[in-house]
Amino acid sequence: MSSPRERLVYTMVKQLREHGVEGTGLRPLVAEANAPWGSLRHYFPGGKDQLVSEALEWSGSYAADVVATYLRRNRPTPRGLVRVIVRWWIDDLEANGYARGCPVAAAVVDCAHTNQPVRVAAERALETWQEPIRQALAQLRFGPRDAEELSTFILSGLAGAIVLSRARRSTEPLRILERQLIRLLTG
Amino acid sequence: MSSPRERLVYTMVKQLREHGVEGTGLRPLVAEANAPWGSLRHYFPGGKDQLVSEALEWSGSYAADVVATYLRRNRPTPRGLVRVIVRWWIDDLEANGYARGCPVAAAVVDCAHTNQPVRVAAERALETWQEPIRQALAQLRFGPRDAEELSTFILSGLAGAIVLSRARRSTEPLRILERQLIRLLTG
DNA sequence: TCCAAATTATGACAACTGTATTAGTGGGTG
């Protein structure tokens, strides 16, 4: 399997997505990760903040990879780009009964003002995530300025649509996002 | 001033926006509200869930009022509608140093899967908020179906842009949202 | 084999969590 260290980070990602930062207890987390309690301070001397920050970093890289993989395999189209971004979340929400949301949003909501290290980690994760989207838009006909603006806009819509979808227990908001974004990028 | 009951609800709104559901302790809350500890169980026998739910209801009504007031005073235009919705948040974030976000998003992120009563309250708050926006779109040239879709899309973008703005400590994501929404509604 | 370093076990710490109970205060009405 993976090392206790890796399992702790990944389990933190999952817990973050389900319960947020403040809602995640270290002891339940360690239990679910099947990790020894002593590993916590050994691998994460920075405490909970460090573990959360690494979980966010992992999440940012993962999300970026989803887009980057699409770019590697296809010449991007507006439709295809939007689809690969939004569909991942539609599938995930449906597969998990709307249990898990966006870990970055969770971190921001809980700690934006009270916990600088975590906030900075969230900011970095968003940059990581945004980068391949911006690249994709640049490969389309969009100039640097539009690519920057539109990629920010896409992430905003996505983060919000996830929240709405979980509140309603319906993927409609995400499907609407997909339609409107395609309209915006092709119109 | 206002009654302890009202202060408790309003203070919960504030705490929700700053620390989320799980990050808000009842004792600090009661202290900040200058309310007697005994008032908690007296006015809110349903416990924390009830207090959070009422805070969400209050928030939904408040947000809806902002839009409804605009509608009462002006004949709506795409630009004016988007502006009144987005500007409130730009001003609020700048005025409070990005300390406070959207209470509904906070509730969803923390409790969407673990706390049905709160999730339902969040869903209702979103409906309340969406209603005047849909009305405004209906007063423009949009049919019922487009008004429904676009009002959902606007709320998605808004909730997400607030998250991004707090993460970056910059109102750029909200300003981008404003521009793109105007483009979408006028294009 | 033996040492040193990496890893884990165990348990304690004070502070805090939401909930609950019981007694008591106040003010207005009968």
Add this chain to the structure above:
DNA sequence: CACCCACTAATACAGTTGTCATAATTTGGA
């Protein structure tokens, strides 16, 4: 006055929180 009521005070409860210190153990390399 006496009564009842909405309201508050004070405290206790069992559980959990993140952090920490120290000892025991395992591991890999010389």
